[in-house]
Amino acid sequence: xxxxxxxxxxxxxxxxxxxxxxxxxxxxxxxxxxxxxxxxxxxxxxxxxxxxxxxxxxxxxxxxxxxxxxxxxxxxxxxxxxxxxx
Numbered sequence: 806x807x808x809x810x811x812x813x814x815x816x817x818x819x820x821x822x823x824x825x826x827x828x829x830x831x832x833x834x835x836x837x838x839x840x841x842x843x844x845x846x847x848x849x850x851x852x853x854x855x856x857x858x859x860x861x862x863x864x865x866x867x868x869x870x871x872x873x874x875x876x877x878x879x880x881x882x883x884x885x886x887x888x889x890x891x
Contacts, residue, residue, distance in 0.1 A: 806829060806876065807829075808826070808827055808873065808874045808875065809873050810824070810873045811824040811826065821840060821841055821847070822840050823840040824837060824838070824839045824848075825837065825838050836849075836851070837849075837850040838882055838883060840882070846882055849883070849887075
């Protein structure tokens with residue numbers, strides 16, 4: 806898996822401070838979460854059996870697939886978001 810962090814300078818239409826994506830080796834987004842401008846996780850894409858993600862219509866190219874954040878950082882944000890849903 807590859808872990809990416811996106812900001813408005815990467816995605817012009819992004820209406821969040823940051824978007825984190827977990828991408829498999831084929832370039833498909835498996836999980837994603839968004840952090841708002843106050844630092845709260847406000848968007849969370851939960852895995853499904855189908856190829857999820859709004860990048861799903863086109864795989865990310867191999868040139869884009871380089872870790873920008875650690876798995877531990879991604880999982881920490883993911884777990885924090887899950888706890889606020891309870």
